[in-house]
């Protein structure tokens with residue numbers, strides 16, 4: 287970029303989208319003394335974000351030391367439960383560990399509160415936060431991104447950071463992403479159920495201020511690819527299903543019916559009894575893993591967070607916010623370097639790609655590269671729950687017939703299950719590799 | 722003439738959640754522009770005239786540059802005064818602020834159905850006349866203000882002496898909300914800060930009943946069937 291073009295800008299950097307990714311990058315760059323505009327289409331940051339989730343928040347310490355104490359987080363997650371749910375039985379792998387409380391590894395968050403707090407930090411750091419405006423185009427001159435357009439206004443900058451989430455129109459506009467294949471997309475339907483703080487702690491067997499996160503497979507989706515989740519906030523429980531769009535369509539199932547069925551399931555309803563529905567909504571999730579990303583950088587543009595397809599559903603954990611923050615840190619560093627050098631070419635901004643690959647984000651995306659394909663297999667959703675329940679039924683159902691060893695019990699259960707030995711071996715192997 | 726427009730003096734009732742206990746949960750809602758605030762600004766501009774002066778005034782934690790982005794030259798805020806349940810107390814705080822802004826001819830505020838008492842109480846605190854439901858305003862040659870307002874199907878025209886308090890109602894959406902550039906420029910302008918003591922509240926809201934929920938009906942089936950069923954339902958309810 288020439289010195290002339292540089293002099294002509296309104297801001298050094300324009301960040302599109304004030305989610306976790308956008309706020310973290312805007313904060314880092316404003317703290318580094320750069321002129322930053324953070325544009326958010328919602329009337330308030332967080333207003334558009336349905337929900338929240340479990341935020342694996344260690345990465346936030348790098349940006350906001352003391353994050354867990356300062357930020358509006360709900361509960362510190364110390365119990366993780368993987369639940370195989372069947373119509374009249376369930377098998378849980380329930381893992382509680384106080385080591386998860388110090389240092390804090392994950393917290394539940396409500397995005398309306400978290401995003402508002404993050405945007406406030408950006409503002410205090412000197413960024414201009416501009417809610418209520420939707421960026422509707424990129425200004426591209428000779429292949430170089432030079433700013434954004436919103437309605438009649440055009441604003442020029444040296445680098446645009448696209449942090450506009452799963453449907454990122456900005457990266458599509460820049461030709462960095464094609465229209466997603468539907469099996470890369472899932473729909474999430476979710477409710478937030480209000481309950482007393484103490485009731486939550488009793489029902490989920492939690493110490494004060496600590497929380498539980500459930501990942502559920504099986505009957506919660508009636509065999510549709512995807513799963514259920516349930517986690518505790520301070521005074522509410524977030525619960526819902528995430529369903530693969532292609533599978534949902536193929537089976538002609540209704541996402542809202544599956545959601546309602548899950549909440550009313552005999553083993554789920556008792557957790558929620560007497561609760562008050564506070565919020566209900568649906569949202570798209572990108573589930574493609576690395577396969578979705580075409581490129582992250584273009585002259586004058588970097589793409590971060592879920593806009594870059596950075597989201598992982600390993601079956602055990604749903605991750606997006608931590609990857610959003612990690613990519614934002616990597617991008618902010620690269621953009622700061624590019625501003626320093628006055629060079630916004632892919633060669634310089636490509637530093638971002640590199641450090642992303644080297645940090646936990648790139649590594650985890652690579653490690654779980656196979657997870658989307660593995661989770662497409664239907665046995666995981668249909669058959670393993672009943673199989674496990676049959677094994678345990680054989681163990682605990684002391685019906686006065688002579689007991690068999692566990693291995694024999696398992697073998698018998700497997701014989702009457704649609705899952706064959708070969709399937710088990712293959713899935714086991716694939717699971718170990720994918721997850 | 723000099724007119725004061727008061728804006729962002731309440732929270733949007735849409736951000737309130739009525740809990741089953743009857744308690745109102747405002748979450749992190751901030752003071753925000755009401756639906757009638759743009760109409761109040763238009764009325765204030767009409768009264769000030771081309772050579773006149775419109776001064777913006779807001780209270781609480783809302784973004785005070787709202788008026789500056791809409792062509793108002795100077796704006797003041799009294800950030801200590803938060804949202805109050807007592808409409809007369811809100812009006813009392815506003816009156817204190819108005820008195821600090823010198824001689825004025827008119828104070829214009831949105832005539833918000835959620836807070837019907839504020840505009841009249843403001844007039845009472847100031848000791849001025851008040852007209853509500855104002856749709857438009859103009860200056861007449863003799864220094865009076867002429868307003869129109871809808872009264873049923875009629876349009877009433879009223880001529881007033883100043884100073885006066887006007888409660889304005891919007892006829893529709895804001896015609897031309899400011900763009901990002903105007904908003905950015907406005908944010909860079911200074912905003913005067915007024916010191917106003919939050920008045921003691923004499924009124925407290927103790928219970929809010931949840932609005933009656935008329936159960937939604939979902940009409941399934943093929944689109945044509947669903948449409949036919951909808952027509953039958955609407956006829957049954959006497960709506961068609």
Ligand SMILES: Cc1cc2nc3c(=O)[nH]c(=O)nc-3n(C[C@H](O)[C@H](O)[C@H](O)COP(=O)(O)OP(=O)(O)OC[C@H]3O[C@@H](n4cnc5c(N)ncnc54)[C@H](O)[C@@H]3O)c2cc1C
Nearest residue numbers: 303305306307327339340420421450451474591592606607
């Ligand atoms: C049901 C469900 C459950 C999930 N559970 C978890 C979980 O437990 N843990 C977890 O870590 N992740 C979870 N995720 C994923 C997580 O929500 C996302 O990965 C994460 O929010 C991505 O952050 P982001 O900042 O990249 O994008 P977003 O949070 O989506 O933010 C994008 C922002 O950009 C704004 N925007 C979009 N377009 C424009 C535009 N044109 N102009 C201006 N602004 C614009 C949006 O309004 C939004 O505020 C879940 C997702 C869903 C749907």
